[in-house]
Amino acid sequence: MSRSRKLLIGTALAASLAAPALAERLGLGRPALPEEIAAWDVAVLPDGTGLPVGSGDVLTGEEVFLEVCATCHGEFAEGLDSWPVLAGGRGTLTDPRPVKTVGSYWPYLSTVFDYIHRSMPFGGAQTVSVDETYAITAFLLYSNGIVEDDFVLSNENFTEIVMPNVDGFYPDDRAETEHPLFSAAPCMENCRTAAPEITKRAVDLGVTPTDPDGRPAGTIPPL
Amino acid sequence: MTDEPIKGGRTGSTRRGFLRQTAAAGAGLVAGAAAARADGPDPLITEVQGWASSFGDPVDAAPYGLPIHFEDHVVRRNVEWLTESPVSSINFTPIHALEGTITPQGCAFERHHSGAIELSKSEYRLMINGLVETPLVFTYADLERFPRHVLTAFCECAANGGMEWGGAQLEGCQFTQGMIHNMEYTGVMLRDLLNEAGIKPEGKWVYAEGADASSNGRSMPLEKALDDVMVAFYANGEALRKEHGYPVRLVVPGFEGNMWVKWLRRIAVYDQAVESREETSKYTDLMPDGRARKWTWVMDAKSVITAPSPQAPIRHGAGPLVITGLAWSGLGKVVRVDVSTDGGNTWHEARLSGDVKPKALTRFHYDMTWDGQEMFIMSRCIDETGYVQPTKQALRDIRGLNNVYHNNGIQVWWVRADGEVENVEIA
Numbered sequence: 162m163s164r165s166r167k168l169l170i171g172t173a174l175a176a177s178l179a180a181p182a183l184a185e186r187l188g189l190g191r192p193a194l195p196e197e198i199a200a201w202d203v204a205v206l207p208d209g210t211g212l213p214v215g216s217g218d219v220l221t222g223e224e225v226f227l228e229v230c231a232t233c234h235g236e237f238a239e240g241l242d243s244w245p246v247l248a249g250g251r252g253t254l255t256d257p258r259p260v261k262t263v264g265s266y267w268p269y270l271s272t273v274f275d276y277i278h279r280s281m282p283f284g285g286a287q288t289v290s291v292d293e294t295y296a297i298t299a300f301l302l303y304s305n306g307i308v309e310d311d312f313v314l315s316n317e318n319f320t321e322i323v324m325p326n327v328d329g330f331y332p333d334d335r336a337e338t339e340h341p342l343f344s345a346a347p348c349m350e351n352c353r354t355a356a357p358e359i360t361k362r363a364v365d366l367g368v369t370p371t372d373p374d375g376r377p378a379g380t381i382p383p384l
Numbered sequence: 385m386t387d388e389p390i391k392g393g394r395t396g397s398t399r400r401g402f403l404r405q406t407a408a409a410g411a412g413l414v415a416g417a418a419a420a421r422a423d424g425p426d427p428l429i430t431e432v433q434g435w436a437s438s439f440g441d442p443v444d445a446a447p448y449g450l451p452i453h454f455e456d457h458v459v460r461r462n463v464e465w466l467t468e469s470p471v472s473s474i475n476f477t478p479i480h481a482l483e484g485t486i487t488p489q490g491c492a493f494e495r496h497h498s499g500a501i502e503l504s505k506s507e508y509r510l511m512i513n514g515l516v517e518t519p520l521v522f523t524y525a526d527l528e529r530f531p532r533h534v535l536t537a538f539c540e541c542a543a544n545g546g547m548e549w550g551g552a553q554l555e556g557c558q559f560t561q562g563m564i565h566n567m568e569y570t571g572v573m574l575r576d577l578l579n580e581a582g583i584k585p586e587g588k589w590v591y592a593e594g595a596d597a598s599s600n601g602r603s604m605p606l607e608k609a610l611d612d613v614m615v616a617f618y619a620n621g622e623a624l625r626k627e628h629g630y631p632v633r634l635v636v637p638g639f640e641g642n643m644w645v646k647w648l649r650r651i652a653v654y655d656q657a658v659e660s661r662e663e664t665s666k667y668t669d670l671m672p673d674g675r676a677r678k679w680t681w682v683m684d685a686k687s688v689i690t691a692p693s694p695q696a697p698i699r700h701g702a703g704p705l706v707i708t709g710l711a712w713s714g715l716g717k718v719v720r721v722d723v724s725t726d727g728g729n730t731w732h733e734a735r736l737s738g739d740v741k742p743k744a745l746t747r748f749h750y751d752m753t754w755d756g757q758e759m760f761i762m763s764r765c766i767d768e769t770g771y772v773q774p775t776k777q778a779l780r781d782i783r784g785l786n787n788v789y790h791n792n793g794i795q796v797w798w799v800r801a802d803g804e805v806e807n808v809e810i811a
Contacts, residue, residue, distance in 0.1 A: 186580055189526045193511055193519035201511055201650050204591060204601060207659050243468040254674035259786055261665070266676075269659050276661040279599050283469070286498065286597035330668060330678040339684075339782060344770040347722065349731045357727030357760045359798065361552040361809035363694075369555040370463060377556040379457045379478055380695045 205275040209320040212274070216315030217296025219303040225293050226300050229282045238263075238304040248304035251325065264305025268330055270322045274298050450490070457481065460491050461558060466547065471499035472598070474541065476562035479688070479710065480695040485536075485566050485738060485745040489625050492565035495541050495641065497598030500627035503647050508631050510577075510615075514591070514652035517582030524631055527615065530572035535614060535637065536744045538712045540564040540683050542640035542667055545791035548776070552807045556695040560795065560807060561688040566712075566745035569635050571616035574609050577651065587653035591660075592634050595649035602643045603657035604636070604681070612637050612743075615648065638714030638743040639681045640789070642667050672784035685773050686792035687711035687721055687748070687765035698803035702756035707734070711746045713767035720766040721748040727760035727796065727810050728775075734763070742768075759799040760810055776809065 205211040227236060233244040240246035250260025259265075263273055278294040280286045289297065299314040302322065308314075314322075363369065370378040451458060460475040467473040477493040494500065505524040513519040541563035547553050554560050578590070583606070590609040593601035604613070614635040617623065624630045629646030636643045642662055657663070657679075669677040689709040692698050698705065711718045717740050722731040734750040748763070765773040776793030798808040 186582075187530065189529055190512075190520035190522040190580060193513055193521045197511065197521060198513050198519055202513055202652060204593075204652065204658050204660070206654065206656055208656065210654070210656075245468075254670060254676075255672070257785075259670060259674075261670070263665075266665065268664055272659055272661050272664050275658075276665075279601075280498070280597055280661075283472070283498070284597075329675050330664075331675060333677055333680040333682075335677075335680065335682075335684070339774075339779075340769070340771055342782075343772050343774045343778070345772070347731070347764065347766070347772045349722070351729065352731070353727065353729040357729075357810040359808045360811045362798075363552040363555045363807035366553055368463075368465065368553065369559060370461060377559075377695050378461050379459065379480065379556065379558055380697070381481055382454075382457060383699055 203275070203279055205271040205278075207269040207271050209271065209316070212271075212316040212319055213291045214316050215291040215295050216313055216317075217292050217294070217299055218313040219296075219299045219308065219310050221293075222296035222298070222300025222303070225289070225297055229285070229289065230297065233283065238301055247301055251306075254326075254329070262305065263301050264307065264325060266326050266329070268324055268327045270298065270302070270319065270324055273301060274319075451488075455481075458491060460493060463554065463559060472497045474543070474563055476558045477565055478558050479562045479564065479690050480557050480693050482690070483708065483747070485710070485747050486620060487565035487567060487745075489565075489567065489620050489622070489628065492567070492625075492628065493541070493563050494627045495563065496596070496627070497600055498596050501596045501647055502626060503595055503630065505631045508595075510632065510648060511650045512577060512581040512652070513650070514654050515584040515587035516578070516653050517584060520581045522577070524617075527572060527577075527617070527632065530576050532570055533573055533614060534568065534570050535612070535635070536566065536568045536741050537635055537637040538564055538566045538683075538743065538745045539635075539641045539644050540686075540712070540714075542642055542680075542683075542789040544641075545793070546788050548793075548807075549780075549787060549791055550785050552809050555807055557688050557690055557693045557795070558695060561686075561710075563641070564712075564745075567619040568621070569614055569616040570618035571614045571632075571635065574613040574615055574634070574651070575611075577615060578609065578653070581653075583653055586655050589654045589657050591650075591652040591654055591658045592643075592645040592648060593650050593652075594629075594645050595647040600642070600645050600662055601658060601660040602645060602662055603654075603660065604639070604643060606653070608636070608639070608681075638683060638716075640667065640683055643681065667789060669783070669787045669789050671787070680790055683712075683714035684790065684792045685711070685713035685715065685718070685765045685767040685771045687718075687763040687773060688795045689723070689761055689763050689797060692761065692799055692803075692805045693797055694805050694807055697805050698754070698799065701803075702754050705752050705754040707750040707752060707761065709734075709748050709763050711736075711748055711763065711765040712744065713765065713769075713771070714743055715771060716768040717742045718746040718765055719768050721746075722764040722766070723748075723750040724762045724764070725752065725759045728762055728794075731764065756801060758801050760808075761797045761799055762794050764794055 234247050235241045238247035247263050250262045250265035253260045277297055295314045299312055302308040372378050458478045458481040462475040474495045475493055478491055508524040510522040544563035548560050588606055589603050591603045593599045616633055616635045632648045634645040634648050669680050691708050711721045721734045723734045724731045734748040737747045737749050740746050779793050796808055796810050798806045
């Protein structure tokens with residue numbers, strides 16, 4: 162276990178031991194009603210927890226996508242202008258400029274359903290139905306070459322889909338791979354073998370907003 | 385220098401010329417008794433100024449005041465090309481112009497994913513559900529009745545400095561280190577709210593989401609939720625600003641800013657992480673082998689010299705110079721900050737000014753005499769775990785160039801002999 166996790170758990174235990182108030186309840190708030198929980202808890206977890214009953218196929222998904230998504234994300238989920246690319250990019254994760262999409266990068270299909278259902282389309286969120294969300298998700302699987310064009314996605318077969326990059330992630334390991342390296346007593350004197358040489362200058366790029374006099378925006382005025 | 389006429393004044397025409405002369409005479413000289421000696425009587429002293437004779441503003445002029453207009457440069461800035469939409473975007477705190485540790489709320493950075501929403505206290509609801517004994521709904525008035533706590537913490541965007549992974553790109557610490565603010569929060573502890581619902585034994589993760597369209601849902605381990613996470617209503621003495629989550633946000637000390645869910649509407653207890661969009665597609669850190677770190681919650685020890693810096697050049701010539709900066713660590717207290725003026729060959733221990741708090745911004749100062757020659761100035765933070773802020777290259781050696789997030793590498797400013805300052809990398 163990482164040092165930071167141990168630290169967290171240690172302090173949590175200390176806090177719970179030192180706080181007898183934890184056991185007392187103030188009687189504030191009121192029980193949430195089932196309708197209220199259903200309205201707000203639409204999260205879907207990687208194992209399918211939270212999936213609503215419903216289904217949608219690729220072709221329906223394409224129709225919905227063209228109607229509500231394609232003006233930003235393109236007809237093939239390839240992304241227009243600088244809007245996010247949702248398909249493609251497989252095998253680019255070690256490239257100089259990786260293309261991180263649903264197909265090339267995202268580990269779980271649950272996230273696709275959950276995020277679209279809750280937060281898309283941008284500016285009109287929570288307007289796509291459960292079945293439409295299944296359909297869009299099926300279309301994105303198709304766009305990413307993961308299913309055939311006759312595929313029907315439902316709450317029944319949802320967890321059978323394994324995303325290409327499902328094994329592409331691992332929990333924070335800085336406590337093992339970095340913190341020991343960076344915890345040695347630092348050099349204080351004669352730390353360099355040669356005089357500093359400039360290798361990069363931000364002024365060469367010229368991409369910072371400027372004041373009218375050409376200085377970086379917000380430069381402190383002369384007295 | 386100001387172009388403002390002196391209010392009610394009679395002497396406005398002569399003083400500007402005088403100031404120009406003295407500024408020119410002082411430039412480039414080693415400060416000392418000679419440079420400080422006046423060529424003649426200063427009319428700002430010898431002549432009665434408008435403000436010393438007539439009235440200033442009445443007390444009813446500004447029920448809620450803004451900074452004086454001379455400080456108009458101390459504002460948030462955005463960089464349009466960084467994002468595709470200004471409602472899922474970032475702006476930057478003017479840390480080059482601030483001192484101490486508390487960030488004024490009005491210029492504290494913003495990061496939204498679907499804009500800054502307006503949510504009144506009367507329409508506010510907070511739900512706790514999932515693996516709890518009793519799912520609950522709280523109104524804002526309910527939350528006000530829980531025992532309150534106060535803590536100060538930095539909120540640093542995981543992407544702070546992210547544009548600098550590949551090189552020196554933006555000109556000014558506002559842009560390269562300014563996705564950060566530090567406030568004194570008052571609120572109730574998340575553990576007290578969870579206790580009210582009663583966590584079931586199988587509950588291991590806490591998921592928090594906002595009331596906005598993006599929802600910004602994030603999972604955190606139960607240990608953290610029971611430790612120091614606050615459900616905050618007040619920042620720097622007053623209600624949260626709209627853009628900072630009014631009326632209720634999560635404060636997650638030491639953790640990446642994305643987890644500080646604003647407009648907090650639901651806390652859920654689950655047996656596993658949700659692996660939401662903001663912890664899979666985003667806020668995961670791609671490594672050289674094509675795999676990515678996830679759950680990189682803690683913000684490691686970091687520092688930056690805020691002046692001199694590209695937006696805060698040296699205009700006073702050689703002589704006494706204040707080097708001022710900020711240091712912070714998500715793992716605890718800052719115990720030391722070293723400053724180098726020669727590109728890291730020699731380091732000097734700076735002073736930590738004011739109270740040092742864990743997981744909060746810490747101010748450091750290093751007072752020196754500048755000889756007017758070019759310098760490569762750097763700061764290096766050391767926290768209470770013994771972690772020493774690494775160079776950018778030391779980070780890249782492990783992580784490569786496409787981490788996107790968590791750039792806490794040492795910043796180098798090139799101070800030129802003319803006092804102008806540049807963002808550079810050095811070998």
